[in-house]
Amino acid sequence: MKYFATCAKGTEGALRRELSALRLHAVRGEQGGVSFEGKLEAGLAACLHSRVAMRVLLELARFPAGDAASLYDGARAVDWSAWLTTRTTLAVESTLRDSGLTHSGYAALKVKDAVVDALRDKLGARPDVDPKDPDVRIVLHVAGDEATLSLDLAGEPLHRRGYRSGMTPAPLKxxxxxxxxxxxxxxxxxxxxxxxxxxxxxxxxxxxxxxxxAPGLGRPFGFQRWPAYRGALQSTWDRMKEEARRAxxxxxxxxxxxxxxxxxxxxxxxxxxxxxxxxxxxxxxxxxxxxxxxxxxxxxxxxxxxxxxxxxxxxxxxxxxxxxxxxxxxxxxxxxxxxxxxxxxxxxxxxxxxxxxxxxxxxxxxxxxxxxxxxxxxxxxxxxxxxxxxxxxxxxxxxxxxxxxxxxxxxxxxxx
Ligand SMILES: C[S@@+](CC[C@H](N)C(=O)[O-])C[C@H]1O[C@@H](n2cnc3c(N)ncnc32)[C@H](O)[C@@H]1O
Structure with missing residues (x-):
């Protein structure tokens, strides 16, 4: 599986060193973040241990999408039933760069339609959309003619460690x-x-x-609401947290x-x-x-x-x-x-x-x-x-x- 961890511009070097120290595979610095590869555990480890990453995105598909129709077709071809059930709520957010698609809200809507249609065909019912507090956050990024669809593992961005309640002007993230x-x-x-x-x-x-x-010890994560979390992944996560606590x-x-x-x-x-x-x-x-x-x-x-x-x-x-x-x-x-x-x-x-x-x-x-x-x-x-x-x-x-x-x-x- 391929991941992209995002970070503040200019901090990619720090994130790359951090993810390499976690012994994740194929760690490569890019603009605005660092890519790496591994099983689901690798994404969980980045969420738990990275101090610098803002989000951890699991790539599901990458395909040419010069217009709305090809975006819909590409999104529809993904096996969404591996990540959602008819009872899982979802939201799609999108960013566009140098794309023929000019409206990010419209692009997000096309992906949402594709996900909902694909699941209705396969499971006989459609999941609900919850833009504010979804179980599964789908992230669309279009750069030029290429679309990337990912799942956001963190949910709330990782800078929200859960300890900040006392506020002053101009705090650092x-x-x-x-x-x-x-x-x-x-x-x-x-x-x-x-x-x-x-x-x-x-x-x-x-x-x-x-x-x-570990900076992720005190907060919940988006992936804990995924249907795929229940069972083996949950035990893995509990074990990882226990090891982190002991360290x-x-x-x-x-x-x-x-x-x-x-x-x-x-x-x-x-x-x-x-x-x-x-x-x-x-x-x-x-x-x-x-x-x-x-x-x-x-x-x-x-x-x-x-x-x-x-x-x-x-x-x-x-x-x-x-x-x-x-x-x-x-x-x-x-x-x-x-x-x-x-x-x-x-x-x-x-x-x-x-x-x-x-x-x-x-x-x-x-x-x-x-x-x-x-x-x-x-x-x-x-x-x-x-x-x-x-x-x-x-x-x-x-x-x-x-x-x-x-x-x-x-x-x-x-x-x-
Ligand atoms: C940009 S803020 C620091 C924000 C901090 N890093 C955070 O994350 O919340 C600058 C701080 O300098 C403090 N400050 C301003 N003048 C000061 C001075 N002469 N001596 C000590 N602290 C001062 C302000 O009260 C303010 O809290």
Whole structure:
């Protein structure tokens, strides 16, 4: 069987290494993901163990589909009864690239018609469609004249590990945080500090990896609702989870510190760490990144962070909780920027944006200065603002990747 695991653009290398380490066959990096081959167990292993993959797709058919009729015929020829019964609900989603078919909704509808017709012919009744919460998710991808039909093993995308309930602005997806740690070469055996932890994603993903806790242990998967799951596959899955549980370490091998300037962020990070089962592995501290200094007696490790990029995290004038993220200058009086107890309305005009930018540049300079105190450590930064790169100087490793639609840089420094 052939699979395609998808991931955030720019993280394919990390996913390829991860899947190779699982000893999956024919692992090959492609744009937007990695293909591999194997039995159903191989797909289950990717779901359970991959920290970087977003989805795991099992390829059912690949055929020429330049128009709606050939798409219907190709989809109809698949033996859907191997995957669905008349009582299984289904949904079809589709993406089109350089295709004669111009409407993805219409293409999905054609595939749905083909599946339903094929099953009615073979089983005498048709299954229902449930676009919101289907038992089986069918994925159509058309590139040029070629259509690929797959089943989505994960269901809910894999970045939803199930631990995030505490929210802060601009959290990293769990899978992207894991890719940052992998691509940044973060040493799992050494101390780790995220001085701008927000909802704690980097520190939590690091703790999960350091304790070798399989990321899929705490969530359900789409394939568990497939008719084919019941029986032998279910026993295989239970066994795989049991082995994964046994492989986990009882505690992280080195200190993990999650810091932020804001109490609300630390509260969210604590809540998420508890849900992920790594609360005892993390230490939480409130403080300004610019005041950060090495702790006496702590061996060198990695400083890893995703500093604010700009507008999205800029505080409104007078917002104390956000003041030092670029809103108010250091040492500003509490309440400064308020008039008569009222908050000023947000003023994102060009001047305000310019002032905010200058403050952010000040934050980056202060951050670079603080990092300069960490002799012998490594720093891994996810930067969405060229001023950060400029403040930090020449990186040992620079890697381009995408945080959703935003092009960002992973920067790695050896601090001397
Ligand atoms: C882009 S967010 C980090 C998101 C985080 N990686 C996550 O996944 O939730 C940047 C964080 O930096 C924090 N921050 C801003 N200015 C700071 C400062 N001067 N010192 C420490 N933390 C700061 C913000 O509170 C915010 O939580």
């Amino acid at each position: 769990e899978t992207l945080a894991a890719a940052v740690l992998a691509l940044g070469g973060v040493d799992r055996e050494r101390p780790f500090i995220d001085p701008m932890c927000g909802s704690g994603t980097l520190a939590i993903e690091h703790a999960l990896a350091a304790r070798r806790i 986990a370490l009882p505690a992280a091998p080195a200190p993990i510190v999650a810091r932020d300037l804001f109490t609300k962020a630390l509260d969210a990070a604590r809540k998420n760490a508890a849900a992920a089962g790594v609360l005892a592995d993390l230490r939480f501290e409130r403080g300004d990144v610019r005041d950060l200094a090495p702790e006496p007696g702590m061996a060198p490790g990695t400083l890893c962070m995703n500093p604010p990029y700009g507008e999205r995290l800029m505080g409104k004038p007078g917002d104390e909780e956000r003041g030092r993220a670029g809103g108010a200058p250091r040492g500003a009086r509490p309440g400064a920027g308020r008039r008569g107890g009222r908050e000023e309305p947000p003023a994102f005009d060009r001047r305000a944006a310019h002032v905010s930018q200058l403050k952010l540049e000040g934050l980056y300079r202060g951050m670079a200065e603080a990092l300069g105190r960490f002799h012998g450590w490594s720093a891994v930064l996810l930067s969405g603002n060229p001023h950060l790169d400029a403040a930090m100087g020449r990186a040992e490793v620079r890697h381009r990747l995408w945080n959703g639609p935003l092009e960002v840089r992973l920067l790695r420094y050896r601090l001397r």
